[in-house]
Amino acid sequence: MGDDDAGLRTLSSFHHKAFDHKWSSCHRLTKLSKGDIQFSISALSSRMARKFFVGGNWKCNGRTEEVKKIVATLNEGLVPASDIVDVVVSPPFVFLPLVKSLLRSDFHVAAQNCWVKKGGAYTGEVSAEMLVDLEIPWVILGHSERRLLLNESKEFVGDKVAYALSKGLKVIACVGETLEQRESGSTLDIVAAQTKAIADRVSDWTNIVIAYEPVWAIGTGKVATPVQAQEVHAELREWLKVNTSPEVAATVRIIYGGSVNGANSKELAAQPDVDGFLVGGASLKPEFIDIINSATVKKNA
Numbered sequence: 588m589g590d591d592d593a594g595l596r597t598l599s600s601f602h603h604k605a606f607d608h609k610w611s612s613c614h615r616l617t618k619l620s621k622g623d624i625q626f627s628i629s630a631l632s633s634r635m636a637r638k639f640f641v642g643g644n645w646k647c648n649g650r651t652e653e654v655k656k657i658v659a660t661l662n663e664g665l666v667p668a669s670d671i672v673d674v675v676v677s678p679p680f681v682f683l684p685l686v687k688s689l690l691r692s693d694f695h696v697a698a699q700n701c702w703v704k705k706g707g708a709y710t711g712e713v714s715a716e717m718l719v720d721l722e723i724p725w726v727i728l729g730h731s732e733r734r735l736l737l738n739e740s741k742e743f744v745g746d747k748v749a750y751a752l753s754k755g756l757k758v759i760a761c762v763g764e765t766l767e768q769r770e771s772g773s774t775l776d777i778v779a780a781q782t783k784a785i786a787d788r789v790s791d792w793t794n795i796v797i798a799y800e801p802v803w804a805i806g807t808g809k810v811a812t813p814v815q816a817q818e819v820h821a822e823l824r825e826w827l828k829v830n831t832s833p834e835v836a837a838t839v840r841i842i843y844g845g846s847v848n849g850a851n852s853k854e855l856a857a858q859p860d861v862d863g864f865l866v867g868g869a870s871l872k873p874e875f876i877d878i879i880n881s882a883t884v885k886k887n888a
């Protein structure tokens with residue numbers, strides 16, 4: 588309570604003031620053509636529409652008591668309001684109902700995977716229908732650990748994304764290159780090919796968040812520099828503009844994942860095309876709250 592609460596309440600009005608300021612700046616630019624102004628306004632609206640997104644991927648971690656502790660920490664955390672940041676945590680399947688039942692209502696849950704089509708005789712799999720039945724709104728698909736360790740191809744991931752969306756789930760779709768691919772200069776080719784496999788199967792991107800997670804940065808402590816992250820995010824957004832539509836490019840959130848922590852998140856969040864994070868190790872720790880709070884960096888953008 589007190590100062591912190593008041594500070595958080597003012598965040599929302601900051602956002603609106605920033606918008607008002609930029610809106611009036613647009614109208615002062617009298618030398619611009621009507622088309623230019625319309626483009627500026629639509630670019631600005633899109634920019635404002637890309638709400639910051641922070642996902643916590645717990646991977647294959649946790650026992651009941653630990654899970655309860657993490658949720659208790661999250662529930663006490665002071666973070667911006669849900670009109671400023673979307674927060675989604677992704678425990679292993681078996682803990683989804685528990686976490687959902689204990690978690691504060693402004694945070695949401697995600698599964699870490701789901702089956703590629705309707706459930707049935709697929710031992711060990713969990714279907715999109717089951718997640719919908721349990722009111723789990725989000726699912727992470729195409730994580731590099733599944734692509735690499737379980738040989739999930741980009742086409743298979745694309746099929747999964749399309750099926751999950753068709754059942755009403757929202758998808759965090761992961762893409763990213765290995766160190767070898769980066770060093771051979773094929774980062775964008777890889778990321779574009781993984782995104783194309785989704786674009787070939789999906790026309791409505793409203794319920795997709797793309798997570799750019801360079802494999803070399805995952806769990807290594809070797810975070811991409813803000814410049815490296817921004818470069819790929821901007822190139823990926825340009826790819827979307829050319830290969831889907833300018834509207835999709837302007838509105839789809841592209842979040843960064845790979846060794847994000849409470850110390851590096853603000854600088855990364857300040858990059859114009861970094862719309863949030865998918866956090867692994869640090870999402871199990873109290874510093875996840877600091878990462879969520881890096882959403883405030885965008886308030887002056």
Ligand SMILES: O=C(CO)COP(=O)(O)O
Pocket residue numbers: 644730800804805806807808844845846847865866867868869
């Ligand atoms: O894989 C990740 C999130 O999906 C990132 O993991 P780390 O944050 O532990 O590097």
